[in-house]
Amino acid sequence: MSTPTLLLLPGDGIGSEVTPATRKVIDWFQSTGRATFNITEGLIGGASYDVHGIPLTDETVAQAKKADAVLLACIGGPKWDTVSYDKRPEAGLLRIRKELGLFANLRPAHVFDALAAASALKLELVKGLDIMIVRELIGGVYFGEPRGIETLPNGERRGFNTQSYTTSEIVRIGRVAFELARKRKGRVCSVEKANVMESGVLWREEMTKLHAAEYKDVELTHMYADNCAMQLVRAPGRFDVIVTDNLFGDLLSDLASMLTGSLGMLPSASLGAADSSGRQAALYEPIHGSAPDIAGKGIANPLAMILSFAMMLRYSFNMAANADLLEKAVHSVLASGIRTADIAEQGQPTVGTTAMGDAVVKELDRLAKS
Ligand code: IPM
Ligand code: MG
Numbered sequence: 125m126s127t128p129t130l131l132l133l134p135g136d137g138i139g140s141e142v143t144p145a146t147r148k149v150i151d152w153f154q155s156t157g158r159a160t161f162n163i164t165e166g167l168i169g170g171a172s173y174d175v176h177g178i179p180l181t182d183e184t185v186a187q188a189k190k191a192d193a194v195l196l197a198c199i200g201g202p203k204w205d206t207v208s209y210d211k212r213p214e215a216g217l218l219r220i221r222k223e224l225g226l227f228a229n230l231r232p233a234h235v236f237d238a239l240a241a242a243s244a245l246k247l248e249l250v251k252g253l254d255i256m257i258v259r260e261l262i263g264g265v266y267f268g269e270p271r272g273i274e275t276l277p278n279g280e281r282r283g284f285n286t287q288s289y290t291t292s293e294i295v296r297i298g299r300v301a302f303e304l305a306r307k308r309k310g311r312v313c314s315v316e317k318a319n320v321m322e323s324g325v326l327w328r329e330e331m332t333k334l335h336a337a338e339y340k341d342v343e344l345t346h347m348y349a350d351n352c353a354m355q356l357v358r359a360p361g362r363f364d365v366i367v368t369d370n371l372f373g374d375l376l377s378d379l380a381s382m383l384t385g386s387l388g389m390l391p392s393a394s395l396g397a398a399d400s401s402g403r404q405a406a407l408y409e410p411i412h413g414s415a416p417d418i419a420g421k422g423i424a425n426p427l428a429m430i431l432s433f434a435m436m437l438r439y440s441f442n443m444a445a446n447a448d449l450l451e452k453a454v455h456s457v458l459a460s461g462i463r464t465a466d467i468a469e470q471g472q473p474t475v476g477t478t479a480m481g482d483a484v485v486k487e488l489d490r491l492a493k494s
Contacts, residue, residue: 127160127161127162128160128161128162128192128193128440128441129161129162129163129164129190129191129192130150130161130162130163130164130191130192130193130194130195130436131163131164131165131166131187131188131191131193131194131195132147132163132164132165132166132194132195133165133166133167133168133184133194133195133196133197134165134171134197135168135169135170135171135196135197135198135199135213135414136169136170136171136198136199136200136201136213136414136419137198137199137200137201137413137414137415137416137419138197138198138414138415138418138419138424138477139169139171139197139198139199139414140197141419141420141422141424141426141477142197142198142410142424142425142426142428142429142477143197143429144478144481145426145429145430145477145478145480145481145482146195146197146426146429146430146432146433146481148481148482148485149430149433149450149481149484149485149488150163150433152485152488152489153437153446153450156492158443158446159437159441159443159446164187164191166183166184166187166188167181167184168180168184168196168199168213168216168217168220169198169199169200169213169214169216169217169414170199170200170201170203170204170213171199172184172216173204173207173211173213173216177211178211178216179199179211179212179213179214179215179216179217179219180215180216180217180219180220184220185219185220185223188220188223188224188407189223189224189405192403192406192440192441193406193407193408193436193440193441194220194224194406194407194408195407195408195409195429195432195433195436196217196220196407196408196409197409197410197414197429198409198410198412198413198414198415199213199214199216199217199413199414200212200213200214200413200414200416201213201414201416201419202416203416213414218266218267220407221261221262221394221407222262222267224394224396224405224407225262225396225397225405226261226262226394226395226396226405226406226407227260227261227262227263227293227296227297227395227396227397228258228259228260228261228296228297228300228394228395228396229258229259229260229261229373229392229393229394229395230256230257230258230259230300230304230392230393230394230395230435230439231256231257231258231259231373231377231380231381231390231392231411232254232255232256232257232390232391232392233253233254233255233256233257233360233377233380233381233383233384233390234253234254234255234384234390235250235251235252235253235254235383235384235385236384236385236389236454236455236458237251237252237455237459238455238458238459238461239384239385239386239389239458239467240385241385241469242385242386242467242469243382243383243384243385244382244383244385245357245360245383249359249360249361250360250383250384252361253360253361253383253384254308254364255356255360255363255364255365255366255380255383256304256308256364256365256366257365257366257368257373257376257377257380258297258300258301258304258365258366258367258368258373259368259369259370259372259373259374259376259377260289260293260294260297260367260368260369260370260373261370261373261394262370263288263289263290263293263369263370264287264288264289264323264369264370264371265285265286265287265288265369265370265371266370266371267370268285268286268287268288269286270284270286271284271285271286272284287321287323287369287371288323289323289326289327289369291326291330294326294327294330294331294334295330295334296397297367298314298330298331298334298335298367299334299338300367300395301314301365301367302334302335302338302339302342304365305339305342305343305364305365306339306341306342308364308365309364310341310342310343310364311342311343311345311363311364311365312335312339312342312343312344312345312364312365312366312367313344313345313346313347313352313363313364313365313366313367314327314328314331314344314345314346314347314366314367314368315346315347315348315349315352315366315367315368315369315372315376316328316346316348316349316368316369316372317348317349317350317372318346318348319348323369327369328346331344331346331367332344332346349368349372349375349376352366352368352372352376353375353376353379356376356379356380356383357379357383360380360383366380377392377411378411381411385467386425386466386467387410387411387412387413387428387466388410388412388424388425388427388428388464388466388467389425389427389428389431389467390410390411390412390428390431391408391409391410391411391428391429391431391432391433391434391435392408392409392410392411392432392435393406393407393408393432393435393436393439394406394407394408394409395439404440406436406439406440408432408433408435408436408440409429409432410428410429410431410432411428412425412428422476422477422478423464423465423474423476423477424464424466424477425464425465425466425467425477425480426464426477426480426481427454427464427480427484430450430454430481430484431450431451431454433450434446434447434450434451434454435447437450449488449491449492450484450488452491453484453487453488453491454484454487456487456490456491457480457483457484457487460483462475462479462480462483463475464476464477464480
């Protein structure tokens with residue numbers, strides 16, 4: 125097999141800080157001969173807008189399509205608040221998801237034992253928590269047509285978007301959820317608002333059909349999205365895999381992330397369909413945003429991006445042993461009490477972005493020798 129190519133997109137805000145910290149981890153895997161990549165870098169978001177006047181160029185799209193996997197830090201910031209909607213950093217992110225066909229967004233909400241006390245919920249509710257949110261990423265109201273803002277004959281303005289899902293869109297995301305559940309605790313909870321939305325009625329019917337036809341060994345339950353938000357806070361331990369649409373997935377994954385104590389810890393994977401050769405477009409990114417409030421201060425937590433790289437090793441390159449090793453290194457670093465500010469308890473000393481990345485590399489070294 126030829127050397128896999130990896131496209132790094134540092135993006136905006138703290139992206140230029142957490143990316144070098146992650147790069148050191150990638151380089152550790154390379155220098156120890158555990159993995160080799162051809163790495164290129166590109167621009168996305170505000171960083172691209174500042175240079176090219178658009179948040180994602182055709183060249184970067186081509187680079188991403190050619191790469192075996194993309195590792196993105198984060199995009200956006202107040203600097204581009206006044207830029208027109210279609211040129212905002214967010215538009216670049218939506219376009220790369222769409223162009224690469226990344227319909228399946230995997231967002232694990234996993235509580236690290238060492239951080240359980242940092243959760244917004246009581247320790248006994250979140251200890252050992254391990255939920256996988258499978259969010260549909262290139263359909264629904266984010267992309268539905270018609271959309272726009274129009275002026276009505278009476279002079280009033282009307283903003284509108286379209287929520288829409290087809291059978292095939294529902295079935296392909298359903299399959300991802302059921303397959304994942306088979307490798308986990310065997311439970312899928314499908315989430316929509318079938319009580320008020322036709323797209324939700326169809327979602328529920330198609331999930332039920334798919335389950336009956338192919339996945340009877342997995343447990344399937346259904347839940348309305350509002351109830352799911354409530355249950356995630358009340359009894360999060362009941363969930364294994366949650367499968368839901370683009371918008372509900374956006375909301376519920378932010379909610380679930382806070383169960384874990386910090387957005388700064390959570391990675392995600394966005395995957396496309398495998399082609400006939402088994403090749404699958406994939407983009408990995410932390411769940412956190414560009415954190416403009418702390419950008420440039422060197423204090424951002426790089427662990428979500430480092431863990432996104434671990435997901436890449438696991439899902440794109442089938443390197444489970446390397447992924448396990450890296451996740452273990454992160455666990456040990458946390459267990460040893462090393463903290464960036466976002467995950468520190470009151471009074472606990474903190475380290476910056478670079479030091480946290482270096483601590484992971486040092487721990488990798490130690491684990492590799494033991
Ligand atoms: C996310 C983000 C994006 C989304 C924004 C930045 C467009 O919130 O990845 O969850 O809404 O999908
Ligand atoms: Mg979001």
